[in-house]
Amino acid sequence: MLNISATRRRNRTAAELNMAPLIDMVFLLLIFFLVNTSFVKETGIDVSRPTAATAAVKPNAMILIAVDRANRIFMDRREIDLRAVRANVERALAENPEGAVVVADKESSTGVAVQVMDACRLAGASTVSLAAGLPEQGG
Template identity: 40%
Template sequence: MKRKKHTASDDDAQIDMTPMLDIVFIMLIFFIVTTTFSSERGLMANRPKDNPNNNEPSKALSIRIDANGQIQMGGRIVDIRRVVANSQTYLAENATETAAIQAHEDTDHGIVVQVMDQVKIAGIQNVSVLVKKD
């Protein structure tokens, strides 16, 4: 009887990767099929549409807030505590239901909210914040 000599190729064990790849692909398909995608919920803003044909002057109360937090009403600087009185004076002279607040982008949001609250206390319920259109 003749004995076989072991060669170098017999010493290297080969692992068959096909079953492992099949399992990986089956798991991948399973996770893709069973994944549910949820839609994110947020606040929807009701913004008015641009109307370039409107040539009537606006009677809305105009308030500007600069980057330092200074409030301007009617071209003069006003303290936050005097916004109610100035708004009521404007309402006595002009029949309006709206106010527009134009704040600088670096203005503290707390000041803008305080001005909005003061204007609502004065009796104006429709308050809008103007944003820069890009």
């Protein structure tokens, strides 16, 4: 008589799960997301932007400068002097030559904002803009 259960036990092979392709795929995904992540630079203070109906998004605006209501100037999360704006913008443009400069805050005085924009132009920035938001659509 043929013993079927004994034959099945002898022919049964242990199932293996090869982890190497799974680990390779996880590392590839990690590298993909690290390479494609864009890091947001901040000015260091909260900026209240004025609204403008013609406001447009600047996709390559990587150099952000904020001027607060006390006319203090912030760049890369630190306060800088007006005389240091040009050197800081030159350094930032050396890292990202295509970067546009955005100057922001509606509560600063116009004179300081214009001086900051002028220093940015003297540093070699081809595009200097004032930050503005779109007006909220009322219900």
